[in-house]
Amino acid sequence: MIYSLLNKDGIKYISLHAEQVFQNFQNFDSQLGYFTSELTVGTVNQLADDLQNLDINTIVIDFSLLEDVHNCHAEFRMIIDYFLDKNIEFSLIRISSTLYSKLNMHLLKLIENINETAECGLFVVSYKFDSNRIGVLEGFDSKIYSIYSNELQERIKTKYLVPNDKKYSDSSKVELPKYINIKLYIEDKDISYYGLYLLCKKSINNGYIPNLNQSKRPIVFFQSIQGAYLASIFSKIGVLDMAYLDHIGPVNHIYRTILNSSIKSQRDYILISDVICMGTEIQIAKNIIEYEDSKVIANISIVNVMVIDKLPKIPVLSLFELNKENNKDIGYEINTNFAVK
Amino acid sequence: MKNAILHISDLHFVQMVYNDKLSLYNIDYENRLLTYLNSKQNKNFQIKYLVVSGDIADKSTPSEYQRAIEFLNKIVTELKIEKKNVVICPGNHDVSRSNLDDAIEARRITDLSRIHLLQEEKFEHFKGFFDVFFEGDKSFDVNKSVVDFLIDEDDKIIFLSLNSCYHESNQKDDHFGYINKETFSEELEALELSRYPEYAKILVMHHNPQELSEITHTLKNWKEINSFTQKCFKTILCGHIHDSDSIGVIKNKQVGDGEYYLSVGSLLKKNVENSFNLIYRENNTDTKAKVEYYQYLIKKNPFWQQLTESDALNEVTVYEPQTPVLIPSIGLDIGSDVFSSIVPDIHQNPKSNFSTDSSLDRLLDIVQQKKLFKSGHFHWSRDFKSHGIIDVNYLMSDNYALELITSLFYKKITNLDITSSEKTIILGIGIEGNIVGARLSVLFPKFSYSFIPTHDKKNFTELEKALKDNAYETVIIIKDIIFEADSIKGELESIAERGTKNIYIISLFYCGLKDKEINLFEEKNINHLSICNKIKINKCTHDCTEKCAIEEYRLDNIYELYNEEV
Numbered sequence: 001m002i003y004s005l006l007n008k009d010g011i012k013y014i015s016l017h018a019e020q021v022f023q024n025f026q027n028f029d030s031q032l033g034y035f036t037s038e039l040t041v042g043t044v045n046q047l048a049d050d051l052q053n054l055d056i057n058t059i060v061i062d063f064s065l066l067e068d069v070h071n072c073h074a075e076f077r078m079i080i081d082y083f084l085d086k087n088i089e090f091s092l093i094r095i096s097s098t099l100y101s102k103l104n105m106h107l108l109k110l111i112e113n114i115n116e117t118a119e120c121g122l123f124v125v126s127y128k129f130d131s132n133r134i135g136v137l138e139g140f141d142s143k144i145y146s147i148y149s150n151e152l153q154e155r156i157k158t159k160y161l162v163p164n165d166k167k168y169s170d171s172s173k174v175e176l177p178k179y180i181n182i183k184l185y186i187e188d189k190d191i192s193y194y195g196l197y198l199l200c201k202k203s204i205n206n207g208y209i210p211n212l213n214q215s216k217r218p219i220v221f222f223q224s225i226q227g228a229y230l231a232s233i234f235s236k237i238g239v240l241d242m243a244y245l246d247h248i249g250p251v252n253h254i255y256r257t258i259l260n261s262s263i264k265s266q267r268d269y270i271l272i273s274d275v276i277c278m279g280t281e282i283q284i285a286k287n288i289i290e291y292e293d294s295k296v297i298a299n300i301s302i303v304n305v306m307v308i309d310k311l312p313k314i315p316v317l318s319l320f321e322l323n324k325e326n327n328k329d330i331g332y333e334i335n336t337n338f339a340v341k
Numbered sequence: 342m343k344n345a346i347l348h349i350s351d352l353h354f355v356q357m358v359y360n361d362k363l364s365l366y367n368i369d370y371e372n373r374l375l376t377y378l379n380s381k382q383n384k385n386f387q388i389k390y391l392v393v394s395g396d397i398a399d400k401s402t403p404s405e406y407q408r409a410i411e412f413l414n415k416i417v418t419e420l421k422i423e424k425k426n427v428v429i430c431p432g433n434h435d436v437s438r439s440n441l442d443d444a445i446e447a448r449r450i451t452d453l454s455r456i457h458l459l460q461e462e463k464f465e466h467f468k469g470f471f472d473v474f475f476e477g478d479k480s481f482d483v484n485k486s487v488v489d490f491l492i493d494e495d496d497k498i499i500f501l502s503l504n505s506c507y508h509e510s511n512q513k514d515d516h517f518g519y520i521n522k523e524t525f526s527e528e529l530e531a532l533e534l535s536r537y538p539e540y541a542k543i544l545v546m547h548h549n550p551q552e553l554s555e556i557t558h559t560l561k562n563w564k565e566i567n568s569f570t571q572k573c574f575k576t577i578l579c580g581h582i583h584d585s586d587s588i589g590v591i592k593n594k595q596v597g598d599g600e601y602y603l604s605v606g607s608l609l610k611k612n613v614e615n616s617f618n619l620i621y622r623e624n625n626t627d628t629k630a631k632v633e634y635y636q637y638l639i640k641k642n643p644f645w646q647q648l649t650e651s652d653a654l655n656e657v658t659v660y661e662p663q664t665p666v667l668i669p670s671i672g673l674d675i676g677s678d679v680f681s682s683i684v685p686d687i688h689q690n691p692k693s694n695f696s697t698d699s700s701l702d703r704l705l706d707i708v709q710q711k712k713l714f715k716s717g718h719f720h721w722s723r724d725f726k727s728h729g730i731i732d733v734n735y736l737m738s739d740n741y742a743l744e745l746i747t748s749l750f751y752k753k754i755t756n757l758d759i760t761s762s763e764k765t766i767i768l769g770i771g772i773e774g775n776i777v778g779a780r781l782s783v784l785f786p787k788f789s790y791s792f793i794p795t796h797d798k799k800n801f802t803e804l805e806k807a808l809k810d811n812a813y814e815t816v817i818i819i820k821d822i823i824f825e826a827d828s829i830k831g832e833l834e835s836i837a838e839r840g841t842k843n844i845y846i847i848s849l850f851y852c853g854l855k856d857k858e859i860n861l862f863e864e865k866n867i868n869h870l871s872i873c874n875k876i877k878i879n880k881c882t883h884d885c886t887e888k889c890a891i892e893e894y895r896l897d898n899i900y901e902l903y904n905e906e907v
Contacts, residue, residue, distance in 0.1 A: 001786035001787065003783075003786070022783055025780065025783045025784055026784060028744050028745075028747065028748040028751075029535065031538065031740075183791070183792070186790070186791075186792075187789070187790060187791055189782070189786060189789075189790065193783060212539065213497070213539065213625070213626040215494045215495055215497060216494070216495075219738075225771070225772055225775055225792060225794045228772045228773075228775040228776050228779070229769070229775050229776075229778075229779040229792065230779075231776070232743075232775070232776040232777075232779035232780055233779050233780065233783065235740060236740070236780060236783075239740065240740065241738055241739055241740050242737070242738050242740070242743075242776070243738050244734065244738070244772065
């Protein structure tokens with residue numbers, strides 16, 4: 001499986017770093033997560049296998065965040081030869097000089113229609129590919145977030161937004177005729193893993209997850225079963241511990257006083273939610289964590305419903321923001337007795 | 342401010358009557374030393390750790406140790422070193438020869454070739470000193486090779502001090518260093534050093550690993566011990582030879598076996614080199630540490646000075662960054678022994694962290710260390726009550742433990758007979774099942790994945806529909822704890838009847854009766870496998886119609902974990 005595959009306008013995009021991160025899940029000794037920077041032959045081989053199952057005309061492979069590579073230039077060349085054989089246009093972007101050298105990419109210059117440039121200090125090697133199609137490389141990450149967000153929006157609209165059997169929320173006085181079923185998102189493996197990778201990337205770029213050399217890393221906190229899934233993978237990628245309040249017995253009983261306390265004091269916590277809507281769950285979690293003299297530094301979610309235009313007390317990072325504009329297409333509703341202004 | 346290690350050794354505290362002839366120690370010397378150390382530390386770094394590599398006393402008598410305690414207390418107080426950051430190991434002079442002489446005289450031992458085994462007698466007074474100095478926070482175990490294991494998370498540094506005096510005794514032929522290999526390998530494994538790959542690691546022992554300063558009283562079985570330690574410990578601090586000598590990479594030339602051996606002179610003994618070392622890293626992520634040598638020069642006005650020109654090491658490696666293990670392509674050829682072909686290192690290297698047997702032991706160690714087994718009277722429902730619980734929540738909160746658990750489930754699944762990846766689904770039950778299931782879903786990308794909150798009828802009905810629609814041939818259910826599985830039996834058997842060929846329910850802990858473990862379900866195509874079936878939790882045999890004595894008379898804590906309305 002290619003974990004990071006995105007499609008847009010006939011071009012397929014793959015992040016080799018994301019592939020390496022997920023490939024490293026098999027290495028139980030590895031505690032590198034997102035912070036891995038070395039491409040392994042296993043990842044290259046797996047990619048080579050998976051590419052053969054795709055229908056590809058044009059592909060962009062992003063090498064950013066990879067600084068070094070094991071000895072696998074022969075395996076990598078097999079991928080290139082496959083592309084050439086099938087006349088697939090490709091662009092290999094943001095290649096570090098070490099990778100360029102160790103993968104013998106200079107040999108590709110001998111191939112007709114190969115074009116090599118250097119942008120932002122990194123190599124770009126393209127075959128029959130006009131790089132204007134992907135725009136400026138400095139904005140490439142934003143482009144990827146945008147492609148992902150659009151895909152997620154489409155799926156919310158067509159698949160994940162489902163009728164709500166329980167119209168009235170227990171925790172807030174609103175009616176929700178429909179809800180966004182993140183379980184369906186989770187079951188869509190082709191999109192969910194990469195989403196968690198991108199969320200982790202955002203968290204790191206925004207300073208919520210530090211580099212590995214920092215002790216006392218933040219702890220991921222969740223409260224729901226969807227949150228359990230999301231936190232499990234997010235914590236593996238971010239190399240973080242988790243905490244949660246389980247419901248031993250029925251949902252309204254929480255028995256943490258009899259057992260070890262989940263919440264450590266004087267630590268930073270990152271809340272992970274599936275959908276942020278009214279914010280009640282966040283407030284409960286925040287109160288519990290702050291009671292233990294710790295701090296919530298961010299709230300991460302798949303979807304953030306922008307109920308009102310007000311800056312949240314805790315910074316929110318999400319893969320998709322459901323706002324008034326894009327909701328015209330999606331159709332999410334929050335009803336109260338009071339008419340909308 | 343950099344945190345530094347003050348390495349001293351061979352104090353050789355003597356009884357008062359020999360004070361002037363054998364020892365430098367007096368109030369003046371003490372003050373001069375402390376003043377000098379304070380002047381060093383305020384300028385460049387803070388001395389946070391104190392390492393004393395043996396020969397605290399000269400004849401291992403209580404009075405010598407009493408003076409040693411006073412001296413060391415003065416050092417830690419003046420330099421503001423917390424006692425938890427003091428690392429001490431015994432030296433050959435900390436072996437009580439007089440006790441061994443008494444043992445011979447009293448005929449408690451006649452075979453002198455075995456006299457070195459009288460560890461209680463040998464270390465009676467050293468143990469007294471150690472336990473008193475640390476005020477009960479640390480205790481010296483005469484039968485262990487590992488004396489102390491100190492981890493500092495802020496500085497990312499680990500100290501491991503060893504007892505290299507296993508073979509020392511009052512017999513001349515026993516005068517060599519030796520570490521008890523049998524106990525050492527087990528003790529070292531229990532420390533789980535692989536959890537700290539990016540930590541500096543420093544080994545402390547009295548005897549030298551290799552000949553230094555042409556003195557041959559080295560550690561006799563260093564090669565054996567080093568086979569266990571070499572991956573982790575690159576720098577060894579030692580004493581014994583009363584000389585600041587070192588082996589390692591000196592002036593770009595490799596000497597020794599890739600490690601760095603640093604000995605230091607005697608701090609207090611007269612007529613030998615008197616010195617201490619200061620060791621520190623610029624940043625706590627550096628793989629190397631700087632070494633500064635300080636010597637006491639006895640002249641008309643004696644003074645301490647730093648030796649700046651010498652052939653000694655001025656830099657040591659304290660850890661080597663690890664690279665990820667190279668894993669060949671997974672290639673989902675389920676049915677063969679995929680696990681060993683995917684991860685050959687684990688089968689070939691018995692010391693690997695995630696081989697099944699040692700992983701299970703490690704898991705149970707974590708349960709024990711974190712005290713995750715709780716006793717009490719737990720009422721899960723009207724009909725089911727247990728006399729204990731395993732705090733799986735706390736267990737899974739730890740990333741290391743979760744990786745361990747995931748690897749155990751992974752191994753179980755790779756050994757299943759699965760014919761079609763596309764028609765296989767992994768299903769996590771409950772929060773814990775979903776936490777593990779999430780990671781397994783990444784490891785088996787061709788399998789579908791889903792989860793249900795609890796094992797109640799409504800959730801299973803929906804699942805049953807989904808399973809029927811999708812015609813999965815194999816369902817793999819991930820569960821944290823199973824007792825008797827009564828609550829999910831009916832639902833699973835209903836799914837089994839619908840055509841799903843194989844249902845595997847894999848529990849992390851099976852706490853029910855041993856003879857029922859495999860035959861929990863009547864349907865032949867429902868198989869129960871457990872990761873760990875070693876923890877039995879008794880079910881309360883009293884049903885809802887009567888209370889057991891524990892409940893009635895509140896003999897233990899009672900936890901009502903269900904709601905009658907549910």
